[in-house]
Amino acid sequence: MKVSNGMNKAEVKIRAEKLRSQIDDLRYRYHVLDDPRVTDEVYDSLTVELRQLESQYPELATPDSPTQRIGGKPLDKFVKARHDVRMLSLNDAFSEEEMREWAARIRKLEPQASWSYMCELKFDGLATSLLYEDGIFVRGATRGDGLVGEDITQNLKTIRAIPLHLRLSLQHASGLPQALRHRVLGSIRKAKRIEVRGEALMSKRTFIDLNQAQKRSGLAEFANPRNAAAGSIRQLDPGITASRKLSWHAYQLITDLGQQTHEEEHLICSALGFPVDRHSKVVAEFEEILVFRREMEKLREKLPFEIDGIVVQVNERRSFERLGIVGKAPRGSVAFKFVARKATTVVEDVIVQVGRQGNLTPVAVMRPVKVGGVTVTHASLHNQDEIKRLGLKIGDTVIIQRAGDVIPQVVEVLPKLRTGKEREFRMPRMCPVCGFKTKRQIISGDARGAATICTNKACPAKNLRAMDHFVNAFELYTIGPKIIERFKDEGLITDAGDIFSLKKEDIEVLERFGEKSAENIIQSIDDHRRVSLSRFIYALGIPHVGEETAIDLAQHFGGLEKLMSANREEIDTIPNIGEAVAKSIHEYFQQSQNRKFLEKLKRVGVTVLHEAHLKSATGPLAGKKIVVTGSLESMSRDEAKAAVRAAGGDWVSSVSKNTDYVVVGAEPGSKADKARSLGVTLLNEKEFLKLIKP
Ligand code: IVH
Numbered sequence: 001m002k003v004s005n006g007m008n009k010a011e012v013k014i015r016a017e018k019l020r021s022q023i024d025d026l027r028y029r030y031h032v033l034d035d036p037r038v039t040d041e042v043y044d045s046l047t048v049e050l051r052q053l054e055s056q057y058p059e060l061a062t063p064d065s066p067t068q069r070i071g072g073k074p075l076d077k078f079v080k081a082r083h084d085v086r087m088l089s090l091n092d093a094f095s096e097e098e099m100r101e102w103a104a105r106i107r108k109l110e111p112q113a114s115w116s117y118m119c120e121l122k123f124d125g126l127a128t129s130l131l132y133e134d135g136i137f138v139r140g141a142t143r144g145d146g147l148v149g150e151d152i153t154q155n156l157k158t159i160r161a162i163p164l165h166l167r168l169s170l171q172h173a174s175g176l177p178q179a180l181r182h183r184v185l186g187s188i189r190k191a192k193r194i195e196v197r198g199e200a201l202m203s204k205r206t207f208i209d210l211n212q213a214q215k216r217s218g219l220a221e222f223a224n225p226r227n228a229a230a231g232s233i234r235q236l237d238p239g240i241t242a243s244r245k246l247s248w249h250a251y252q253l254i255t256d257l258g259q260q261t262h263e264e265e266h267l268i269c270s271a272l273g274f275p276v277d278r279h280s281k282v283v284a285e286f287e288e289i290l291v292f293r294r295e296m297e298k299l300r301e302k303l304p305f306e307i308d309g310i311v312v313q314v315n316e317r318r319s320f321e322r323l324g325i326v327g328k329a330p331r332g333s334v335a336f337k338f339v340a341r342k343a344t345t346v347v348e349d350v351i352v353q354v355g356r357q358g359n360l361t362p363v364a365v366m367r368p369v370k371v372g373g374v375t376v377t378h379a380s381l382h383n384q385d386e387i388k389r390l391g392l393k394i395g396d397t398v399i400i401q402r403a404g405d406v407i408p409q410v411v412e413v414l415p416k417l418r419t420g421k422e423r424e425f426r427m428p429r430m431c432p433v434c435g436f437k438t439k440r441q442i443i444s445g446d447a448r449g450a451a452t453i454c455t456n457k458a459c460p461a462k463n464l465r466a467m468d469h470f471v472n473a474f475e476l477y478t479i480g481p482k483i484i485e486r487f488k489d490e491g492l493i494t495d496a497g498d499i500f501s502l503k504k505e506d507i508e509v510l511e512r513f514g515e516k517s518a519e520n521i522i523q524s525i526d527d528h529r530r531v532s533l534s535r536f537i538y539a540l541g542i543p544h545v546g547e548e549t550a551i552d553l554a555q556h557f558g559g560l561e562k563l564m565s566a567n568r569e570e571i572d573t574i575p576n577i578g579e580a581v582a583k584s585i586h587e588y589f590q591q592s593q594n595r596k597f598l599e600k601l602k603r604v605g606v607t608v609l610h611e612a613h614l615k616s617a618t619g620p621l622a623g624k625k626i627v628v629t630g631s632l633e634s635m636s637r638d639e640a641k642a643a644v645r646a647a648g649g650d651w652v653s654s655v656s657k658n659t660d661y662v663v664v665g666a667e668p669g670s671k672a673d674k675a676r677s678l679g680v681t682l683l684n685e686k687e688f689l690k691l692i693k694p
Pocket of ligand 1: 126198335
C-alpha cells in the first residue's frame with residue numbers, strides 16, 4: 001500500500017513506536033483497568049496507521065507489535081513445550097468441613113507461622129503458561145502433563161487480554177504500593193525470563209453467540225464455555241482462535257521478582273499488563289473465607305465468565321513454599337468448589353432420538369435429581385464416541401452437571417458403584433423409528449465425534465421433525481409439535497404439504513380440539529400460505545441451509561425455478577456458500593421425491609413471493625460486498641443485515657480482498673485486522689450510517 005505521509009524513515013520509526021505504545025495503553029486500560037470508555041474504533045484506527053507504516057518499512061515491524069496478533073499460518077501439528085517449573089493443579093474441597101480440615105492440616109505443619117488467606121475466583125477455562133524474554137512474549141503453552149505441554153503461542157497472541165510485551169518500567173503502575181515498587185523494580189528490569197500463568201476463558205456471551213453460529217451452520221455445539229475455550233485454543237489455525245474472542249486472566253507469577261505474598265503476585269501481574277481477578281481478597285480469619293465464598297456464589301450468575309469455585313491459598317509465599325507439595329498439588333492452596341450444579345444419579349436407560357436430518361442422538365434417561373435447583377431427568381450423550389469416552393453403561397451411577405448454567409450433561413461415570421448388572425449400550429444398527437439401516441458419518445468442523453444417521457430418506461421421525469421445522473419457518477405457531485404428531489397419528493397428514501389442505505371439519509371432530517381451535521388453526525394456515533423465497537428455502541430443511549444461507553440463496557436467485565435448475569458451480573460462486581453446502585443444495589433439488597414435494601406445495605396453494613424487493617439494485621451499496629464485525633450501537637445484527645440489503649449491498653460473513661467495506665463496531669473480531677492487512681476500506685458506525693442513508 002502506498003502511503004504518502006511525508007515522513008522519512010527515522011520519523012516513521014518514531015511514529016510507529018509511539019503508536020505501539022499508545023495502542024498498548026488502550027489495551028491496558030480496557031483489559032486490565034477495565035475502563036469501558038476505551039473504544040475499539042480508536043484502537044483499530046491507530047492499528048490501521050501502524051500497519052501502513054510497517055508495510056512501508058517492513059524492517060521496522062517488531063515481533064511484539066499489535067499488528068502481529070494475527071497472521072500466523074496454520075500449523076500441521078502442535079510442537080511440545082517443556083515447562084521450566086512444573087505446572088501443578090489444585091486439590092479440591094467441596095464443603096466447609098473439608099475446608100476446616102485443610103486449614104487444620106496446614107496449621108499443624110506450621111504451628112508457629114502467622115499467615116493470611118488470599119481468596120480469588122476459580123475461573124473455568126484452560127490453564128496456560130506465558131513466557132516473556134526481555135519483556136517480549138515468546139511462548140505460550142498448555143499444561144499438558146504438567147511437565148510438557150503444547151506450544152500454542154500463535155493462538156494466544158490473538159487474545160488481546162494478553163500483552164505482547166510487558167510494561168517493565170511500571171511507570172503507570174498506580175496500583176502498586178510504593179514499598180513493593182521499590183522492592184521489585186530492580187528485579188523486573190534484570191529478569192531475562194518472566195513466566196506468568198493464568199486461565200484462557202470464553203465469556204458466557206461469546207459462548208452463546210458461538211453456539212448459535214455453530215447451530216446455524218449445522219456444526220456441533222459446545223457443551224459449555226470451558227470446552228469452547230479449550231476447543232478454540234487447540235486450533236491449528238490461529239485465524240479460528242482469533243475469531244473466537246477469548247479472554248485471559250493471570251493468577252500466578254512464577255518468576256521470583258521479589259514478591260512476598262500471593263497478593264503481590266497479582267499486583268505485579270496487573271502492573272506488567274495482565275488482567276487479574278478484581279474480586280480477590282486477602283482475609284485474616286478462616287470464617288471470612290466462607291463469607292467470601294457465599295458472596296461469590298451469589299455473584300456467579302452475574303459474572304461475564306463461568307467460575308466453578310474459589311481458590312484459597314496461604315498468602316505469605318514463604319509459608320506457602322514451606323508447606324510444600326503433595327502429589328501434583330501444593331499443600332498451601334485449595335480449590336473450594338461450588339457443588340450445587342453437580343449431582344450423582346443413575347442412568348436407567350439410554351434412548352435414541354432421531355433428528356430432522358436423520359441424526360440419531362443417544363439420550364440418558366436418569367433417575368430424577370436436583371442440580372442447581374432444577375430437576376433433571378435427561379441428558380444428551382451426543383454420540384457413540386462420547387459414550388465410549390465416558391465408558392458409560394446403562395445402570396451406571398454417574399456425575400451430572402448443568403453446564404453453561406442450563407444444559408445438563410453427564411461428566412463422569414463412577415465404575416466402583418457397579419453391581420455387575422449394567423448393560424452396554426450400542427447405537428442401533430437400525431433406526432428405532434423406521435427400521436432402516438443406520439450409518440456412521442463424520443461431521444466436519446469442531447464436532448465431538450462421528451454421528452450416526454438413519455439412511456431412510458422418508459424416515460417418519462425425520463419427517464415429524466422436518467414438519468415441525470417447516471411450520472416454524474412458516475411462522476405457523478398455532479401448530480406445535482404435539483399437534484403435528486396428533487395429525488399424523490390420525491392420518492390427516494403425511495408431510496408438511498398436507499397441512500395446507502386441512503379443513504376445519506378434519507380437525508374439529510378430533511377429541512380435545514373443538515370448533516374454536518380448529519378455526520384458529522385453519523385461519524393461521526390461510527394467513528401463512530404466502531412466504532418470502534428465503535423463508536421457503538429455509539423451511540425445506542436442506543442440510544446445511546440455515547436462515548442465513550437461505551437469504552443468500554434467495555438474494556442470488558430471486559425465484560424458486562432458477563434455484564431449482566442451478567448447477568453446483570453456480571451455487572458455489574455465491575459468497576458465504578462453500579463447496580459442501582453447494583453440493584447439499586444441488587443434491588436436494590435433484591432428488592425426485594423432493595421435486596414432488598415442491599410440486600405438491602404449489603398445488604396446495606403455497607405461494608412463494610419473489611425476494612427481489614428486499615434487495616435494491618440501485619441503492620448506495622449496490623454491487624458492494626459488506627462485512628460487519630463487532631456490535632453496532634444503533635442497530636442489531638439482523639437490522640444491519642436488512643439495512644445492507646435494502647441499500648443494495650451483499651452481506652458477507654468473511655473478509656477477502658473482494659470485500660468492499662468492513663464496518664467495525666464495538667469489540668470487533670479478527671475480521672477488522674484481516675481487512676486492514678488486505679487493505680480493505682474500514683468504516684465506523686457513523687460512516688456506515690451516512691453511506692446507507694445519504
Ligand atoms: S492457582 C497449583 N488460581 O484451576 C496450580 N488456578 O483446578 C495453580 N484455575 O490448573 C493454580 N482459576 O487452570 C489458580 N484463580 C486461580 C484459578 C486457577 C482457575 C484453574 C487452573 C488450575 C486449575 C486447578
